[in-house]
Amino acid sequence: MKKIIQTFPTVMLEAIIDNEEEINTKLCYEIKNLFNNKNTQKRALSQQWEDFVVSTDNHSTGYSNFTTDSNLIKNDKFLFFYEHINPLISDFFAQLDYYGEWHFVNSWAAVYPKGAWVPLHDHKIMEWSGVYYVSAPKDCGDIVFTDPKEYALAAEPPSTRWRGNYKQKFNPTNGKLILFPSYIKHETMPNLSEEDRIIISFNINTGKENYKFPNL
């Protein structure tokens, strides 16, 4: 008997949703309306990510509606999207032997023009987080996940990297949904395309909808 056991994996879902073209056309329309509304507060991204610069401008460093008073889950115009991906998420959880309740906690859209990027961060204290690509032109910026064994790997010499402790990249494409544990740190490469990368992000908790995200 001899077996290699891959212990303690971080399980993630990578999927292309059904009818992505139709869904994305509708999402593009709604996101455009959202951000063209002169009253929509937009948070600046890239190097301004940590500064929480919020204004009604379409910042050249990228912008999102992730602010303290905006949540797409509560926006009727986006309901079709969450209803559409609901069975996919339930199916994923079932494959992990979880058949209990779950719910979206919050969600936001983000636009990354040429040069815009996402610094390394995580979504703790949520349970699951997702990114969905509404528009992902070629070279618009891979998403890169960092191995979560931070303390364990703190003193790792380069000669042991072959056993798996490295970053994991995903190439975004239109209609791709990536669902991952909220504790896992991630970032993106800068958008090198002339076109915007447009995404919707969201957080999920399992159990009944009894947790209130601060200020939402």
Place this chain on the structure above:
Amino acid sequence: MKTIRPLFAVPTLEAIVDNYEEINQKLLKELDTIFDKESNKRILSHKWNEYQWTKEKHSLGYTNFDPTKPTSLTDNHNFNFFFDHLSQLITEFFAQLDYCGEWNYVNGWASVYPKGAWVPLHDHRPLHWSAAYYVKTHKDCGNIIFTDPKEYALSNEPENTRWRGNVMHSVEPTDGMLLIFPSYLKHETLPNAVDEDRIIISFNIQTTTSPSR
């Protein structure tokens, strides 16, 4: 397209060594010499971190592991047959992980766990790979339990997310079993619940070639 990806897993080897019965007979004979009445033995279980030494075969368990003295079994020619026997298995394991470079044993030691003796949670950092080989086991002699190394990441995890994989990994030892795991992986054992001793050989390995990726 829909794919579930298990990322950042920790590769471990669980194997039963060829000819383990013959190997274990020879090892038990050599271990009688290592643990003779004149030898210094370090006390285990809850005295693990106190580095107390005795010449007795202590009821809390005992080992010849002494980081301050050259007592490594890898330097004892009477144990060459054992480490030579394992080399191919270890090289094959590394090759399956796409590592075909050099490696070497750093140190090795034997431990005896009588009834009630156990191993507290610890790791073998800053070594690269560590191993436990079971010379003598019995049912309920104490499973070895590995802890998920995503310590910071899981530090605020609620109980209701444990189903996604953040659990302990428990292995029931049997005679001739070899476990190899990254040295950073914390592990402990349950107490030996039977009247017979659990006897193991532990060792550390380092790889010496830079990675290709």
